Amino acid sequence: MDNPFVIDEEQRAILATVRRFVDEVVAPVAAELDRRDEPAACFSWDIVEKADAAGIRTMTLAEEHGGIGAGSLTTAMVIEELAKGDMGVAVVMAQTLKLAQILQTATSEDQRRRYLPKFRDDPRAVLAIGITEPETASNYFVPHRVPDAPFHTRAEKTDGGWKINGMKHFISNGNVASLYLLFAQTEKGKGLAEGATCFLVPRDTPGFTIGRVHDKMGERLANNAELIFQDCFVPDEDVVGAVGNGFQVLVDFFPASNAYAAATVLGVAVAAYERAVEWAKTRNQGGKLLIEHDGIATDLAECHMLLDVARTYIHRAAWAADNRELGWDPTFGSLPKVFASQAAWKIVTCCSEIHGGSGFMRDIGYEKLIRDAAAFLHSDGVNRTLLLKAAKHMF
Numbered sequence: 001m002d003n004p005f006v007i008d009e010e011q012r013a014i015l016a017t018v019r020r021f022v023d024e025v026v027a028p029v030a031a032e033l034d035r036r037d038e039p040a041a042c043f044s045w046d047i048v049e050k051a052d053a054a055g056i057r058t059m060t061l062a063e064e065h066g067g068i069g070a071g072s073l074t075t076a077m078v079i080e081e082l083a084k085g086d087m088g089v090a091v092v093m094a095q096t097l098k099l100a101q102i103l104q105t106a107t108s109e110d111q112r113r114r115y116l117p118k119f120r121d122d123p124r125a126v127l128a129i130g131i132t133e134p135e136t137a138s139n140y141f142v143p144h145r146v147p148d149a150p151f152h153t154r155a156e157k158t159d160g161g162w163k164i165n166g167m168k169h170f171i172s173n174g175n176v177a178s179l180y181l182l183f184a185q186t187e188k189g190k191g192l193a194e195g196a197t198c199f200l201v202p203r204d205t206p207g208f209t210i211g212r213v214h215d216k217m218g219e220r221l222a223n224n225a226e227l228i229f230q231d232c233f234v235p236d237e238d239v240v241g242a243v244g245n246g247f248q249v250l251v252d253f254f255p256a257s258n259a260y261a262a263a264t265v266l267g268v269a270v271a272a273y274e275r276a277v278e279w280a281k282t283r284n285q286g287g288k289l290l291i292e293h294d295g296i297a298t299d300l301a302e303c304h305m306l307l308d309v310a311r312t313y314i315h316r317a318a319w320a321a322d323n324r325e326l327g328w329d330p331t332f333g334s335l336p337k338v339f340a341s342q343a344a345w346k347i348v349t350c351c352s353e354i355h356g357g358s359g360f361m362r363d364i365g366y367e368k369l370i371r372d373a374a375a376f377l378h379s380d381g382v383n384r385t386l387l388l389k390a391a392k393h394m395f
């Protein structure tokens, strides 16, 4: 059945294109790439180039900037569709699609003129955001408004710009991006919510190097890496928003980010569910198909319910992100991912169990789905942290 949230022909056509891309480009290679030992070797430029050719990489750019102006609801649907094929590919694109939205909205006219055409015209251009540091992570999600919880990456004022020193880690697309949105502390003695600034940093900036590529247990088709800054000069023209007010960039221009993370893990759960239904319709035990056993049928009904609720929540939050003038609930910025990742974890483990012993065999595919689903228990904010963030908004 078509998703009832698909409201127009354009969205149907976009999703059909994405499904074709997943079937023809992603699905045939995902398992093989995932199994490579070297983390950087799991990433595929061929997939990125073909995503560009299919119009996916740039779809959130407005028409005037060369895209199709896909809104947050459409983008969430696209991300779910990509993640059904592979979570890592969905993450590579979700980061890029989200940051392309910000590049058009949070930046100055001059920044848009300098950066958007380069992004549009390079079929390999993917984007990254560097916030997390070894010492500062949940701190920024909550965020804590205390001087004891600053960023350790510092930007010091110098002639015509800023000198940045420090490091970030765990950054999605960290080693493959051409442009980074970077957060650094610009005011000593203040917390990160008051004393941090957001910068645009191109990949080839002197003083900026890539460190380790992290060896992750799942989501391996996306790479995560350390970003290292040693006296890295960034000109004043590349400050995004106001100096000392970098966090406002996140608040004002990132409303759909949590919904995109949620859509990513949802796609993995849908893939697990669809395989389990297929299996239950063909596997025979006790003289009848598994699907005819009440316990199996009710398990699948519960999975179906969790998927539907998670998707409805995601779509509500994504739609609200583009219609904030009609009322924005700040908990949409943290709770959809909590629900979707908890539901997905339950679904992937339940569906692998429906496969019995086969669910434990690598070639059946659940081993990868379980490792992938685990990623969003640990990323885009740990769920406990996001619940705390929501509670702070509520109470």
Ligand SMILES: Cc1cc2nc3c(=O)[nH]c(=O)nc-3n(C[C@H](O)[C@H](O)[C@H](O)COP(=O)(O)OP(=O)(O)OC[C@H]3O[C@@H](n4cnc5c(N)ncnc54)[C@H](O)[C@@H]3O)c2cc1C
Pocket (backbone or CB within 6 Å): 129, 130, 131, 132, 133, 134, 136, 137, 138, 139, 141, 169, 170, 171, 172, 173, 219, 224, 375, 378, 379, 380, 381, 382, 383, 384, 385, 388
């Ligand atoms: C696959 C992946 C992709 C990522 N991509 C990016 C990216 O692109 N860009 C980026 O900037 N970051 C990225 N991250 C970082 C990610 O957002 C952080 O890892 C995450 O927010 C957790 O931070 P941490 O690992 O430092 O845990 P910590 O902050 O050290 O937290 C450890 C534990 O303590 C709990 N905790 C912390 N504070 C509190 C509190 N006040 N009350 C109760 N419990 C608390 C947490 O919930 C958690 O369970 C990524 C991480 C992963 C794993």
